[in-house]
Amino acid sequence: MERTVEAFFLAGEATAAVVGSPEVAAAWSAPSALADYRVGELVGHTLVATARLELVLSEEEPVGATVVDLPTFYGTNRVDDPSTTDGGFHPLIRAVGAESAERGPEAVAAELRGTLDRLRPLVAGADPGRLVSVLNVRNGATTLEEYLRTRVVELVVHGDDLAVSVGLASGVAPAAADVVLGVCLELARARSGDLAVLRAFVRRERAEADVLRVL
Secondary structure (H helix, E strand, O other), rough: HHHHHHHHHHHHHHHHHHOOOHHHHOOOOEEEEOOOEEEHHHHHHHHHHHHHHHHHHOOOOOOOOOOOOOOHHHHOOOOOOHHHHHHOOOHHHHHHHHHOOOOOOOHHHHHHHHHHHHHHHHHHOOOOOOOEEEEOOOOEEEEEEHHHHHHHHHHHHHHHHHHHOOOOOOOOOHHHHEEEEEEHHHHHHHHHHHHHHHHHHHHHOOOOOOOOOOO
8 A cells, every 4th residue: 555655646746746837727728638628627637536535535434335346447438439428427527627627727736736735644544445435336335545546547647648738748656657557457457358468568460459558
């Protein structure tokens, strides 16, 4: 858990720096590098995804919930057909991000930093095996440590999206990269099987197309 906590706050600080940049503020209403999101909406989504950790830690531990692994948590989140983003959770996720963005760049940037500050003592003292609820699986839950890994993914991936959107240099701390790449490998193996993933890494002539993309 300690390494995951370190990764979360490293990713959080890096993304907060991008969010608070003049470049993001200037491009707030411009399209982002992520389809269907303006820059401000993507920032809003990133804040909501991070603040969700604070919310689940404030709730009572779920009782009688179905405990899910990461592949089940992510489900069918890989987007192969852009038209599918008009259904499922996608419109709601975009709407919540857009609502958050209405507060403006300075307010949202300050709230992201405030959220990270409030989370430090909450996460440091939490049991990694504690169950937290998940939204995308009915009556579902996962351990805090697994959920924290998903928040690192959100921060790193969307931090990169934002940096690319406004022309800033992008990077990722090694500890955060370890977590995100570990999640991606786990999802790829669950989706395509070990042999397909192995071939994607080492044998171009036998690799199936697009095996390593998981989201």
